[in-house]
Amino acid sequence: MDIAASLLVSAFISLVCSQGYALSWNYYAKTCPGVETAIRKVVQDAATRDKTIPAALLRMHFHDCLIRGCDASVLLNSQGKNTAEKDGAPNQSLHAFFVIDDAKEAVEALCPGIVSCADILAIAARDAVVLSGGPYWTVPHGRKDGRISKASETSQMPSPTFNISQLQQSFSPMGLSMEDVAALLGAHTIGFSHCSSFENRIYNFNTTNDVDPTLHPSFAESLKNICPKDNKAKNAGTSMDPSPTTFDNTYYKLILQKRSLFSSDQALLASPNTKSLVYKFASSKHSFYKAFSSSMTKLSSLTGGQEVRKDCRVVN
Incomplete structure (x- = not known):
């Protein structure tokens, strides 16, 4: 990564931190206590039909968090003259977006307007790891969804060719x-x-x-x-x-x-x-x-x- 790219990363992380807020282990305890169960069922059902789903969800979460923080910006569609993150070169092979759509629908049926897409993706990624035989960890909640998604910003993502x-x-x-x-x-x-x-x-x-x-x-x-x-x-x-x-x-x-x-x-x-x-x-x-x-x-x-x-x- 050259100096300009490194400065760009620092600038975006500074932006993230300036907008940051504390997450909570019991954020939805009163407002949506069944959120994790609902998401887990959707992920399990999808993974039963397609064994590539867990890896796809984990990768999607990584790619989301690496740009502007974990704000579900990777889920946004390109619109008008704006090309969104999901259409940037590193993200064009991402798939399984429908799983997050289905999880959002299930959660909205439980508690409308309460749970962010960013939280859904973070929980789904954890569930994907567990379903694959990996470890369980408690996911803190309270993320908000971002309004900005630009394919141009995906150039700052770590590359598989990095030293x-x-x-x-x-x-x-x-x-x-x-x-x-x-x-x-x-x-x-x-x-x-x-x-x-x-x-x-x-x-x-x-x-x-x-x-x-x-x-x-x-x-x-x-x-x-x-x-x-x-x-x-x-x-x-x-x-x-x-x-x-x-x-x-x-x-x-x-x-x-x-x-x-x-x-x-x-x-x-x-x-x-x-x-x-x-x-x-x-x-x-x-x-x-x-x-x-x-x-x-x-x-x-x-x-x-x-x-x-x-x-x-x-x-x-």
Whole structure:
């Protein structure tokens, strides 16, 4: 990330913090006590029909929080001359928006006008992890929905090609430590990646090596077979790990085996601090789950919205 981009991130995080407010563990205790049960049922039903739903919801929540805080701005549709976040390059492969629509409808039937889309997305992401075999954590409530969503701002999002310094520059302004980054990247244990996110490691890596030397040779060859050079297949790609619908600590084991997909994954071995965490999480699923739950709570507590939307796709 260059200096200009870093300053842009800082500016947006300052905006988020200036609009921030305290979240609460019992925010809906009196106004909508059944909110979590209603959301959980919608997520469970959707995941039963489509096993890719949990990974999609978790990724959607990440992408929302990384721009202007967790304000559901990623859910807004493009309108008129404004191209919204969901249509920005990093977000064009997001899916499962209908799950949040269905959850909003279910919650509105319980308590109209009370629960924000941002809270629904945060709760749904947690439920997605639990449904995949991952840890449960208590999600604080009280987020508001944002009114601004610009595709141009998605250029500030962390890239799968980032090195360790770029990761730190990207997450630090959000108040997230490298320990948080090491834990949060463990979300890559579920889901699917398109070739474009890791082709930099298997073709024209640098002036000396065509293939990233930190990739295991046989793994690199398998990726080349999946993603031939100049491949035009739009949906070509591969699972993030051999058990893409199970939330576990396989991701960290793959890093140590030189079989992780992204440069940003392998970059965790470039710092003594994050390297030690990779070894720790690879050997202890419990340690990973505890760290992931804590870091997700920090990430999802970035706030910045102003309203409770009636429809998650449009501002009031």
